[in-house]
Amino acid sequence: MSAYEISIISIIGINVILAVSLNMISGFCGQISLGHGAFFGAGAYAAALTMTGKGGVPLAIVAALITGSLLGVIVGFASLRVRTDFLAVTTIGVNFLFVGFVRKQTWLGGEMGISGIPPTGLGAAGNMVMILLFAAATIALSLYISRSWMGFAFRAVGEDEGAAATLGINSGAYKLAAFGIGTALAGLAGGLYTFFTQFITVDAFDFIFSVMLMAMVVIGGIGSTWGVVVAAVGLTLLPEAIRFVNDYRLLVFGGLLVLVIRLAPGGLTAMVQNLFLAVRRS
Amino acid sequence: MYYIDLAVTGISFGCMYAMMSVGLTLVYGLLRILHVAHAAVFALGAYVTVLVGNATGSILLGFLAAVIVTPLFGIAIYRLLYEPLLKYRPDVPMIASVGLLVLMQDAFRIVFGEQGITFHRNAFAFTTFNFSGVTVSAVQIAIVMTAAVVFTGLHLFTTRTRIGIGWRATVSRPQIAASFGIDPIKVRYLNFAVGSALAAVAGGLVAELNNLVDPGIGFVVSYKALAIIVLGGLGSVRGTLIASLVLGLVEAYGTIFIGAWLDRDAIAFLALIVLLMIRPQGFTGARTA
Numbered sequence: 001m002s003a004y005e006i007s008i009i010s011i012i013g014i015n016v017i018l019a020v021s022l023n024m025i026s027g028f029c030g031q032i033s034l035g036h037g038a039f040f041g042a043g044a045y046a047a048a049l050t051m052t053g054k055g056g057v058p059l060a061i062v063a064a065l066i067t068g069s070l071l072g073v074i075v076g077f078a079s080l081r082v083r084t085d086f087l088a089v090t091t092i093g094v095n096f097l098f099v100g101f102v103r104k105q106t107w108l109g110g111e112m113g114i115s116g117i118p119p120t121g122l123g124a125a126g127n128m129v130m131i132l133l134f135a136a137a138t139i140a141l142s143l144y145i146s147r148s149w150m151g152f153a154f155r156a157v158g159e160d161e162g163a164a165a166t167l168g169i170n171s172g173a174y175k176l177a178a179f180g181i182g183t184a185l186a187g188l189a190g191g192l193y194t195f196f197t198q199f200i201t202v203d204a205f206d207f208i209f210s211v212m213l214m215a216m217v218v219i220g221g222i223g224s225t226w227g228v229v230v231a232a233v234g235l236t237l238l239p240e241a242i243r244f245v246n247d248y249r250l251l252v253f254g255g256l257l258v259l260v261i262r263l264a265p266g267g268l269t270a271m272v273q274n275l276f277l278a279v280r281r282s
Numbered sequence: 283m284y285y286i287d288l289a290v291t292g293i294s295f296g297c298m299y300a301m302m303s304v305g306l307t308l309v310y311g312l313l314r315i316l317h318v319a320h321a322a323v324f325a326l327g328a329y330v331t332v333l334v335g336n337a338t339g340s341i342l343l344g345f346l347a348a349v350i351v352t353p354l355f356g357i358a359i360y361r362l363l364y365e366p367l368l369k370y371r372p373d374v375p376m377i378a379s380v381g382l383l384v385l386m387q388d389a390f391r392i393v394f395g396e397q398g399i400t401f402h403r404n405a406f407a408f409t410t411f412n413f414s415g416v417t418v419s420a421v422q423i424a425i426v427m428t429a430a431v432v433f434t435g436l437h438l439f440t441t442r443t444r445i446g447i448g449w450r451a452t453v454s455r456p457q458i459a460a461s462f463g464i465d466p467i468k469v470r471y472l473n474f475a476v477g478s479a480l481a482a483v484a485g486g487l488v489a490e491l492n493n494l495v496d497p498g499i500g501f502v503v504s505y506k507a508l509a510i511i512v513l514g515g516l517g518s519v520r521g522t523l524i525a526s527l528v529l530g531l532v533e534a535y536g537t538i539f540i541g542a543w544l545d546r547d548a549i550a551f552l553a554l555i556v557l558l559m560i561r562p563q564g565f566t567g568a569r570t571a
Binding site: 078081082084090092096099103211214215218250255256265 | 314316363366367370372373374375376377378380381382383384385386387388389392501502505508509512516542543544545547548549550551552554555558559562
């Protein structure tokens with residue numbers, strides 16, 4: 001495998017983890033979060049600080065998970081206070097706040113970011129394997145949750161909080177759980193990203209990146225784990241497959257987002273299901 | 283004197299935010315959609331102002347062109363994007379709106395370039411007045427005066443004319459307004475037209491203030507406008523005006539006191555999050571247009 005292929009596959013793995021984890025918050029539990037980049041960034045910075053402090057890979061992963069999750073639970077508390085559409089604005093705010101804060105912190109490298117992060121010692125191919133293993137684990141966890149009692153409770157809270165409450169579901173606890181798990185995984189993705197690049201700046205974690213993650217979830221079919229995985233792989237490969245797209249990346253992402261929602265608000269999953277039904281009927 | 287300078291900056295920014303956000307808050311009041319793409323309308327207004335201003339040599343004509351073009355664009359967004367999506371959850375049209383904004387910003391970048399475009403002649407931007415130590419720029423005065431005229435006009439329109447009263451009625455009680463024979467669809471068109479024109483004026487003024495329109499012009503301002511309408515208690519014009527001025531002032535003073543810690547935009551969102559935690563329903567709470 002060439003170095004280029006290894007790096008593309010690594011990025012795909014990271015994006016799959018991010019999109020699937022965002023889907024747990026926004027798809028399963030109906031809490032629209034447009035600030036997933038901030039949790040990704042928090043994990044990346046935590047891992048970077050651990051690695052430059054000679055903490056080693058396992059400790060960096062733990063630090064990334066915990067930092068992402070901590071920030072996520074704090075934002076989760078906000079989700080208990082405000083309605084879903086207010087929450088969307090609040091999470092945008094969290095993303096801007098994160099970027100604005102890091103830019104001004106000299107101990108986080110400010111605008112320049114953190115460079116010279118020690119390698120994991122696994123090599124590029126080893127890193128890729130580690131990323132893919134974590135991505136597989138994330139998908140497995142997502143599938144498991146979606147079929148578990150917790151997954152049903154998430155969906156109930158996402159569909160209709162009042163009705164869920166009458167069934168004895170503590171919606172606050174489940175919202176916090178969705179944020180806690182989803183953002184822990186985003187933090188993990190951040191840690192893996194740090195191992196992969198060995199150099200981070202805050203620009204990688206801005207609001208636009210969060211929008212791209214949301215695009216993956218929506219285009220894949222909000223709530224569907226496999227749909228989101230397919231969309232994450234597809235939308236990561238798209239700029240690579242067609243070179244010219246890279247210059248017009250945002251145009252294409254924005255356009256796809258508008259088109260898919262306008263033509264098939266359920267995303268690819270609903271489109272495939274409808275196609276399947278149509279074929280069976282005929 | 284320094285603190286008064288900051289107040290001048292804060293108030294002028296507040297007036298600009300107010301012109302941006304009123305359209306948004308009215309869209310929310312009518313349709314329950316967070317109209318993120320309003321920022322693209324704002325940016326379009328800024329671009330048209332500069333392009334026509336440069337082509338004709340008259341900035342005034344630039345503004346005129348902007349308030350003609352942007353309402354059409356705003357109405358097109360409603361008709362082509364939002365209307366078919368109204369039957370879905372409110373976050374569906376909102377995400378479509380985010381997509382449209384990202385697409386538009388990138389389209390501006392591709393057409394007009396990364397560096398943006400400037401006015402050929404904009405003496406206005408560099409004129410300043412000195413009132414016993416307090417420096418005020420001509421553009422700041424223009425922003426405050428425009429906002430004052432626009433909002434007085436809007437107030438008279440919505441309280442003295444039949445169309446305006448019908449509009450107000452539809453925003454606050456859609457069913458009852460419809461039962462009185464007010465056409466809700468016409469109100470929506472009016473709403474997108476007026477809101478977009480206001481955003482375009484704000485965009486043109488920001489272009490003057492910076493003497494530059496770049497592809498990112500709408501981005502940050504738009505999210506601030508969202509923060510403002512949430513703070514103002516979605517759907518309330520009065521709340522939005524208050525929240526705009528408060529945010530303008532918080533930003534102006536905030537950059538002095540905690541500027542070493544956070545940048546200007548982060549301060550605005552910190553204020554948003556703190557205030558939302560204290561008052562989740564916004565400043566006014568109730569929906570009154």
